Amino acid sequence: MPATSYLALGAILFCIGLYGVLTKRNAVLVLFSIELMLNAANINLVAFSKFGLYANQMGQVFTLFTITIAAAEAAVGIAILFALYRNRNTTHADEFDTMKG
Amino acid sequence: MKTLIDFDWTVMAPELTIAGMAALLSVIDLFLHPNKDRRFFMWPTLIAIGTAIGFVATQWGKPAYQILADTYRVDDFAFVFKMILLIGTALVAVISYGAFRREKGFAEGEYYYLLLVALLGGMVMTSSGDLITLFVGLELLSIATYILVGMRKRAITSNEAAWKNVVLGGVASAFILYGMSFLYGLTGSTNLFTMKERLGEALTSGYDLYAWLALFLIVFGFGFKVAVAPFHMWVPDVYQGAPTPITAFLAVISKTAAFALMLRVFLTGFLPLFQGGGGTLVDEETGGRLLLTMAGLSMILGTVIALRQQDAKRLLAYSSIAQAGVILVPMATWGPFLFPSTVYYLVGYLFTTLGAFTVLMLIEGDAGDSKLSSFAGLSRRAPLTAGAMALFLLSLAGIPVTVGFFGKFYILMNAIVTGSPEHWAMYLIAGIMLMTTVASYFYYFGIIRMMYFRPPQRREGLRVPVGAMMVIGIAFIATLGLGLMPQWILGILGNLDWGAALSPVK
């Protein structure tokens, strides 16, 4: 399947994103990493719409929707980060630890 | 040529009502003077939900119908779940009335229409027959709840809860989407029913590992959304930081919608994986085992960690993880009462959990925190509220004569019926269910002991607003009534055509 290289790219991006979410201290980078993960899925969808077992346009349509959703999610994420920054004066994600139990 | 206008658009009336009211409220909110009290938004919200309930009720029992190029389907399955979501959101809206008076800079207008938007997302989730619609609905619900959780802008806990929710929710969405992309690659379709047919072929033609990868990724994401172990780490913090009505919304509406989604996807699109159809590394029981493990882990972890909680909100959060494990049991064991037992439990869970969170909200408003000790002496300060809370806790614990008991009993029966010497895991899960239920008595009775056998910290009575009183009353009647007369709702659930949800409309 010639899609393998695209799938590999998608998998690598997804893993980089996941790694970033789990390890990065900077909250903005965490949001970036989530975007990477979503875009990895988009690469998969577009690759499959050309090289999938039943290649058709549907994958690209799906991608349009996920791009919009990712933008909305990033916007909300940044907005929440603002509110947090105003109260805590830091963007270090590991300092967001008021609640424990 | 059939055009879009020829379709029966009235089947979407509930969704259109909710969307229209959300749009209308957002416009009204914009042009109203900024200093004006926006509490009255509760009324239009209730009217919209009431109208939508009316529409669902009139359509109830009609044959399944598909619209928008088969992406949207209206069937009995969707009706039941929509009804639960609508009633739940209505109750949340009622307890929110005036609950944020003391909150500075609280955007009350936005609060109500975001609640409607989240509800709309949930409704889209319950009746979508297509991956794209499904994902859009899921994100509509998720993004709206991210904002709702962080509504208390000045409170650091609320901000942090929203941040954790947005990050972990985003990761879960990415997992679901990544899994869906593989599913699409194998089947070339986003329609759940086309997928079911083609996935069987993909399994036998050497692509089974991709199919399993898709299942694992999607289970991972759904695990986050329904909040079962081992994907539960966000739950306690988010539940604690969110405004209490929103905690109730997350515990009831978000969870119910995610379960509806899970049932739909696993019983249609992924069905070939659960029924088996060849494969090398993994056999057809792997999917079931995966769900069983998650259910068992949730019940054990949720119960054990809840035992040492000092904060009532966190305690209820862990208890909701354990409850999610219970709700997952029918899906993991299958069996003849899969749908009715799940839905019955969800209906009971809706009323008891909402009731318990309402009382918690009142305590929180009174004492300023949600510590267990704030419940001390409640029976003397507000005997009726304390009595209702005791009933809710008994129901959550699964003591007879309450809805919780019968729900657990039904699920237990369903699990045991499917068990056999080869399927010993079913007996195991039933055993875990019994053990954790007994263990949960400790922490539920801990709150009851606090309410009845500890001296109150304050003399004066607890102030109970009319809205909260009504919700507590409704939840009380439902918890007791459905427990005493389960046959009434079981009759309704038994008459529904669950099979319609599993097959495409010709």
Place this chain on the structure above:
Amino acid sequence: MTYTASYLAVAVFFLLGLALPVVALTAGRFLRPDKPSAEKSISYESGVDPTGDSWVQFNVRYYLFALLFVVFDVETVFLYPWAVVYDALRADMGLFVLGEMLFFVFFLVIGLAYAWKKKVLEWT
């Protein structure tokens, strides 16, 4: 075989890409006169003397504008495909196609009105 062979071109490009800056910079080093002074070693900032740290905090309003831009920019993703197939679709179901998009744009306008009313569009 041909599939893996196509990676040969990638490898060649990769090596060329590595070689180009190395060769250019090394050649420059040997050819240029070398007379450093304090004035010359200041980092170049369009002829203006650089002041302060390079890590400056941007005004929060940039983010708000950027957010607004991203959200509305991305919505055009739906307008383009719709515009491309508009004629074909209209032959099929008439003006309903237009109505559908107007419905979508209506919700966007509510969003824009929200931003306007909340004074996100003003820089004060």
